[in-house]
Amino acid sequence: MQDLDALKPFSIPGQLAFRTGPGGLPYADIANAGGTASICLQGAHLTNFQPRAQRAPVVWLSQAARFAPGKSIRGGVPVCWPWFGAHPTEPGFPAHGFARTVPWAVVDSGAAQGVTQLALRLEPSAATRAQWPHATPVELRISVSDTLGMALITRNEAGVALPLSEALHTYFHVGDIGEVVLQGLDGCAYLDKVENFARKQHSGALRFAGETDRVYVNTVADCLIDDARLGRRIRVRKQGSACTVVWTPWAEKAAAMGDYTAEGWRQMLCVESANAADNALVLQPGESHTLEVSYGAEAL
């Protein structure tokens, strides 16, 4: 992992600074006129985003989150790569890939027109090569203003076609999950992970009254999280993503997972922009793929 001296050339006075934070891990803090954000360099894991005009963060972080080398953080935006969910053939490999728990290097930063940018690249190691021996440089480019932009860019330099799945597994902060209405998935087919991946059809808006874990396939639509309690709508825009994963653990599963306070799960909803299941990618030699999202909030 880069030390703070190596990171200094990327800092931008008044906008971007680096520090050692919880778990002894390096973090980047961004602040500008539009909003604030923090990114843990382990996993390129964004842990906070709040527009200045919002009284609550847009991205949720568990109050019981643990920060440690090699451990995924509960909340924020885990980067799931180069596979989403269980590995297709290796049950011993970590769920959602290794990208979220390994060091990423800062490779670029900049500021223009009220937007602060930071680019990170996954650092391959003997441990990652043991699970993914392919030459596929991957970068996460983050841009912060009153909206948050993220682009996950994978390039296949391996010389052979490669199957790959991925997601930006974003935990959004909501007032209360029981009052949230999610729009954008009307008419979509989904795999219901709560019922052993049964394939179902969805219609209308989505409301939550229990554990929900669904992979909506063949949808490139944006989603809206309407949050009556906080009086706001979060707009989830995406490009280069053909499925959307919706997840809330509810009480029992949250308690079993740890990393949650007793009622903490009520303040989160995962709406994940992904390429997985029916929409997993096959990257041809020399091909690049970009999964891009932007998140903003407005009054309801």
Ligand SMILES: O=P(O)(O)OC[C@H]1O[C@@H](O)[C@H](O)[C@@H](O)[C@@H]1O
């Ligand atoms: O605990 P993890 O590995 O971060 O995963 C959290 C959840 O992530 C979601 O994307 C999955 O659909 C769920 O099945 C899973 O429980």
